Amino acid sequence: MKDFDSSNVSAFKDVWVFCEQREGKLMPTDFELISEARRLADELGVQLVGLLLGDNVEGLAKELGGYGADKVIVADDPVLKVYTTDAYAKVICDVIADKKPEIFLIGATNIGRDLGPRCAARLHTGLCADCTHLDVDMDIYKDFLSNNSVLAPERIAGLGTARVLGEPHDVSKDLKMTRPAFGGNLMASIICPRFRPSMATVRPGVLKKKPFDQAKADACVIEKVEVNVAPEDLKTEVIDVVKAAKKLVDLVGAEYIVSVGRGIAADVEGGIKIAEDLAAALGGGVVGGSRAAIDSGWLSADHQVGQTGKTVHPKVYIALGISGAIQHKAGMQESELIIAVNKNEAAPIFEIADYGITGDLFKVGPLLTEAINEYKANK
Ligand SMILES: Cc1cc2nc3c(=O)[nH]c(=O)nc-3n(C[C@H](O)[C@H](O)[C@H](O)COP(=O)(O)OP(=O)(O)OC[C@H]3O[C@@H](n4cnc5c(N)ncnc54)[C@H](O)[C@@H]3O)c2cc1C
Numbered sequence: 001m002k003d004f005d006s007s008n009v010s011a012f013k014d015v016w017v018f019c020e021q022r023e024g025k026l027m028p029t030d031f032e033l034i035s036e037a038r039r040l041a042d043e044l045g046v047q048l049v050g051l052l053l054g055d056n057v058e059g060l061a062k063e064l065g066g067y068g069a070d071k072v073i074v075a076d077d078p079v080l081k082v083y084t085t086d087a088y089a090k091v092i093c094d095v096i097a098d099k100k101p102e103i104f105l106i107g108a109t110n111i112g113r114d115l116g117p118r119c120a121a122r123l124h125t126g127l128c129a130d131c132t133h134l135d136v137d138m139d140i141y142k143d144f145l146s147n148n149s150v151l152a153p154e155r156i157a158g159l160g161t162a163r164v165l166g167e168p169h170d171v172s173k174d175l176k177m178t179r180p181a182f183g184g185n186l187m188a189s190i191i192c193p194r195f196r197p198s199m200a201t202v203r204p205g206v207l208k209k210k211p212f213d214q215a216k217a218d219a220c221v222i223e224k225v226e227v228n229v230a231p232e233d234l235k236t237e238v239i240d241v242v243k244a245a246k247k248l249v250d251l252v253g254a255e256y257i258v259s260v261g262r263g264i265a266a267d268v269e270g271g272i273k274i275a276e277d278l279a280a281a282l283g284g285g286v287v288g289g290s291r292a293a294i295d296s297g298w299l300s301a302d303h304q305v306g307q308t309g310k311t312v313h314p315k316v317y318i319a320l321g322i323s324g325a326i327q328h329k330a331g332m333q334e335s336e337l338i339i340a341v342n343k344n345e346a347a348p349i350f351e352i353a354d355y356g357i358t359g360d361l362f363k364v365g366p367l368l369t370e371a372i373n374e375y376k377a378n379k
Helices: 028-044 058-065 085-099 110-123 138-148 153-157 214-219 262-283 291-295 326-332 361-378
Strands: 015-019 048-054 071-076 103-107 127-131 133-135 161-164 167-170 176-181 186-190 198-202 221-224 256-260 286-289 316-320 337-342 355-358
Touching: 015 028, 028 048, 028 058, 028 103, 028 133, 028 198, 048 058, 048 085, 058 071, 058 214, 058 221, 071 085, 085 110, 103 110, 110 127, 110 198, 127 176, 133 138, 138 153, 256 262, 262 286, 262 291, 262 316, 262 361, 286 291, 316 361, 337 361
Parallel strands: 015 048, 015 103, 048 071, 071 221, 103 198, 127 198, 256 286, 256 316, 316 337, 337 355
Antiparallel strands: 133 176, 161 167, 176 186
16 A cells, blocks of 8 residues: 555546455345446446455356446455444555546445445545446546436536636546435535546435346456455454344335335325335335434334435335425336325426326225235236
């Protein structure tokens, strides 16, 4: 690390993704990030490299190739069996200092949110946390702005330089990292022009995983690196791992989600039961909630959908008694089909709903369940 100079921007090359595993199982965010990073690597004409740490994890590496990684660097050592910030940050910073990737992406999981800032600080570079969109190519970025922002077309067309330390700077090769800012009321695109790697954490569930390709998995190169973690590098020792007794709801992986909002206030238990029944009728669906439902203590925090909750894109998302605040929409508007039930016909949720039902959720919810069950019985 001694001679590492993050400001020597031209010395850096390739796109890297930190591939998180827990107990020998890759996380869904790995596949999402690798799929999207493939596009970024192609735009830059460089290699896409996965970085995998753990104990006895080499066998997992090829799968990452199936989603687009050209190469996977594996740091395999018993000291990396259970995640600790000290050991993981040390190994990652060592290998980055040695190989110098220009972009380094991390999933914004609990581990990623801990690891990302630590590595960025140690490498003396910038990190944009909790991104929801990434671009390198200017034309693709401009298309994204045209379709997702209220910027005037001439403003978008004129983009290409930024002022950095008073000098004009060409941003065409920089990673444009977009994330919600100011309570979700605006989107900010951030670049890291003076230092490398450009680092970003990306929210789980936001990026789409590409189909798995066995031929690419077979072609993926595995490179093992040495792990140098001395006892004095470790300031913490994991004595025991205690798992939460309660199983958390898997919103991100769910195909059907029925969410409830403050609209169930008149009968909270009844409202949640209606959502559970509807989710079950849809076939293994799960119950989500708006922040109002979580803050009221009606559902636990793992059920929250939205900017400060989970980002989901299920096949069907049903919103019962949810107004559709921008922070809620930010987490669910990419769902394949959105059905909203609200007694206020002017509720903003209807702006993004494919089907909107103006009515009382306590009446409409059971009718929907009944109709689905009837349809299934007749089929
Ligand atoms: C920084 C920040 C982050 C945030 N993050 C999130 C987030 O991650 N997720 C999130 O959801 N919110 C988030 N919020 C809060 C968000 O702004 C809204 O306050 C919240 O989403 C409102 O929840 P709601 O729609 O359930 O409640 P309300 O806005 O009160 O809406 C309740 C709706 O229920 C309808 N209704 C009432 N009774 C019935 C009935 N019987 N049948 C049918 N409809 C009925 C009403 O017409 C109304 O539209 C965040 C806010 C901030 C400032």
